[in-house]
Amino acid sequence: MSSEQLMHIFDNSSCLTKRQLQAYADNEMISEEAHAAEVHLNTCPFCRMSIEGLQLGGEYAIESVSELNSRFLKDHFSINHPQIHLNSIAAAVPHQPAHHISKHKKRKKTALLTPWTISVAFLLIIGAWYMEFGRVKTQPKIDAPAHQNIPSAIEENESAKVEETGRPETAKDYAVVAANNVKPAKPVKKPTQTIVTTADYVQEQPLTATDNRSGLDNQPVTINTANKSSSEEKKKISKAMAPITQKSSDGIAEKRNATIISTSKPTMKSDDKAARHDAALTAAESYIDAGKDDKAIPLLKQIIEEGGPGKHAAKRLMRQITRDDEVNID
């Protein structure tokens, strides 16, 4: 026994091919080929069992082995892992410009939504708004409202009266309340608008002010008199208001004082002391407001001499008038 021949006893050759398997199973091999195949079969149970199986199936089984193909695997891979043949597609797709240019174009489309563009648009909007509405601030404001022309002494007096009683009673009281509630005037485009206050025309009449809102000086006020029977005085008031509402705010104070004085004169001649004093006091205030102190002093002196509830107010007004001259009223 030679060592060369025994070298093949532990054969490590590759398995039989399809053709070899068929040929061996069909006994179509010559003895040398069959011996070579059997050398492998001695050490390969896989091929040995396969040949036994094919020989068991007969000629049909041996022939059928050749029908085996790997198409099912290719189908399986094409379904689960589809491969795109780019070269075949390339011919069908029309030629396009360079790839980097199309990418750049794509980025340009989305550049509208970047934070830079948004911030620039926001700034432009703010600038446009400022150009449109910012100019309003530079426009000149109108003159001070009419209620600021009311003497502070009267306001103090009347406000003290309102505080004492807890609620306004006369039209003048309502005027004081309205003046206290007035906020700083807003810029108004039409400064020639009519300004009417209730205290200018009505005295000693219990009124209920339905409109006590801010900006009263710039808005006409609707006055509802509590005493419905005093229609004559209403007419007087409306008569007095009619010419004034058509004039500018510059002459309002003078007209108002003149109206108050003219409406107070009849009452000053009445027998009722309190009413007479109130009317005289109101007229005196109007005279003081108009700068006619010499006409106000006799009225105030008369109130002080007669005495009564209006005495203290008259004294205060006298003190205010004669402060510079150091007149001792007492």
Next chain:
Amino acid sequence: MIPADYRKLSDEELVFRYAHKYEHAALIYLFERYGHIVAGVCNNYTGSINEAKEATQKIFLQIAEDLVTYKIEKFKPWLFQKCRNYCLLNYKGSLPVDNNGALSEDFEEDWQYKIEEAHMAEILQPMVGSLDAAQRTCIELFYLQNLTYNAIAERTGYDVSTVKNSIVSGIRNLKKQLMASGKVKL
């Protein structure tokens, strides 16, 4: 179709290319290499070549997933075991097949490298003489006189299957003796 260089690659290299490089052609070539053998094995269990071919396709589809999932060191023994398990699982009712004692140890493919070639004759010659008569006779006739199974059967009067089994059993016994002697480089 199949790249020519795939024919030069071993089973393990093809498995690596399929599992890690996703080269489907590698698995297709493995099917070309073992598909017909698997079909023959399945025919042992199914008894019908058509069913055997269908089983072969299902086995390879399963392999296509398993090769990616599991690490396969020796493809051929693993494929053989996979094939047998599939058939046993799906064709239990079939007649049991005598596999002639085909064991996994028969796949020890590196035996020739474990024995020093210079000492091959000195080691194996006394071991062959220690085998029983049928195995010794069949091995000597097969490897010395290069006779085929059929020729040995004609000369000795044994059945072809007996000749085949005697040779396979003799080789297995030689391996055992080599392992016991400690003359094999493990």
